[in-house]
Amino acid sequence: MVKKYRVFIATICLVLLLTAPVSAFYEAVPEAGIAINGKMVDGIKPIKMNGKYYIPFTNLSRILGYNDIRFETNTKTYQVTDGSTIVRLTMGGTRARRGDEFMNIDAPRWVNETAFVSLDAASSLFNSFVYFKPENGSIQVEKPASRYRVQSGDTLWLISEAHHTTVQQLMAANGLTSTVIFPGQVLKLPPRGQTKEMEPIKEKKPVERVPQQGNTNAELITIAKQYIGAGYKFGATLAEAPRLFDCSSYTQFVFRQKGIQLPRTSREQAGLGRSIPTSSLKQGDLLFFQSPSLYSDGRVGHLGIYIEGGHMIHASSSKGVHITYNVLNNSYWGKNYLFAKRIIE
Known part of the structure; x- marks a missing residue:
């Protein structure tokens, strides 16, 4: 009986933690300029959580040309596309979808009725390398990406699949002698001549x-x-x-x-x-x-x-x-x- 009571209390505490107002845990920071390949294109209002910068997802989507934005209210799921690839992510989820590939990301946060994603998550979702430049307080976007920051749960095989290359080419590009990688590690992506998508999986239903x-x-x-x-x-x-x-x-x-x-x-x-x-x-x-x-x-x-x-x-x-x-x-x-x-x- 005592054991069941403890489990019940622990469950209630977890629910309260997950449903607590997110606004209590974030730090407002000054508005930042956002630059693509070194050229300032817009401004964006980031926040800081647990030492990481997060930026508004829909604002970033539009800046990067993902203008078709749809939101499923009941699941708090966003779907955006630039006409080439559909990106889907759900608030609080650590797996997102880009095309027919799944990406490991920091969980998106819902703050003041706005979706925020970390810079690392933005990098994975949009095939870019997004980072904060402390010299001028700006958000920098390298597009398309020439490097990738390893996320929790990643393996070289998952990264190679997402970038349409091979484990061997990833290892060669980074001088790796082992397949062991760790979160936060920055990997060079193979030259573009070594990344080429073949025909995606065929639909099971006819046109x-x-x-x-x-x-x-x-x-x-x-x-x-x-x-x-x-x-x-x-x-x-x-x-x-x-x-x-x-x-x-x-x-x-x-x-x-x-x-x-x-x-x-x-x-x-x-x-x-x-x-x-x-x-x-x-x-x-x-x-x-x-x-x-x-x-x-x-x-x-x-x-x-x-x-x-x-x-x-x-x-x-x-x-x-x-x-x-x-x-x-x-x-x-x-x-x-x-x-x-x-x-x-």
């Missing part, structure tokens, strides 16, 4: 589509060309179409008009359909590319729709919706090409 009459592929290209000249916005939402697109909202919007439902991000779209060799490409196939200036992990970062003759229509950050001719011979797109998928058989 949703409504039966169509006529030449669906040709009609798809006709529809796609109607939006040439539309502007580009990183992480654009479908509500902003057809005025603004990012690469995956554009393909989603175009295919939807032929009754074909594609998911939101380029990486999710890469998981659908059938792999096609470049020698067998036909109109309407999707072409996938990495974006080394945005992501150091070699992930799918861009896509477009193949047009007969070796061309591609797509929404790019530099030109909006346009056609790139002889795309696989293009000096930029050719070297960053990953694979092709057929959605319309």
Whole structure:
């Protein structure tokens, strides 16, 4: 009976600790400038908890181009995307999801109805290296990351999977002779030529589509060309179409008009359909590319729709919706090409 009573008291104490106001445990600090690759871009209001800096999650998301932000009130879960990858995290959870990979992070905190993440968690979630610069009190973002700070629960295998490289390449980049690593250790990421994502796991369900009459592929290209000249916005939402697109909202919007439902991000779209060799490409196939200036992990970062003759229509950050001719011979797109998928058989 005494033992059960002690367990009951311990449980009550734990519940009280977990539900106690978080505001009692944080320290307000001055507003900080936030710089990306050395260029000051905005201001942000951090807090300090247990000696660590935490920054507002939604503010940081928008600064980094993750403009599609959704919040599930009942679970206090955020989902954000930049059009390439979906990031999901729940308040208090130490595991977050980036694409189809799980990341170990410091538990996000809920303070004054605002979600805060540590600088290390921000680094993992956004494929960046985020740190505090005491010389001027600023938050610095190295994007894409060339290094990674080890989190509790990490192994070299988990880190290599998240960055689309191998344990051997990680060890070589850091001169490691053992696989033993420890939280807080900063690892160099392998050169970008050694980080390249292959085709993501295929969806278990077929692509949703409504039966169509006529030449669906040709009609798809006709529809796609109607939006040439539309502007580009990183992480654009479908509500902003057809005025603004990012690469995956554009393909989603175009295919939807032929009754074909594609998911939101380029990486999710890469998981659908059938792999096609470049020698067998036909109109309407999707072409996938990495974006080394945005992501150091070699992930799918861009896509477009193949047009007969070796061309591609797509929404790019530099030109909006346009056609790139002889795309696989293009000096930029050719070297960053990953694979092709057929959605319309």
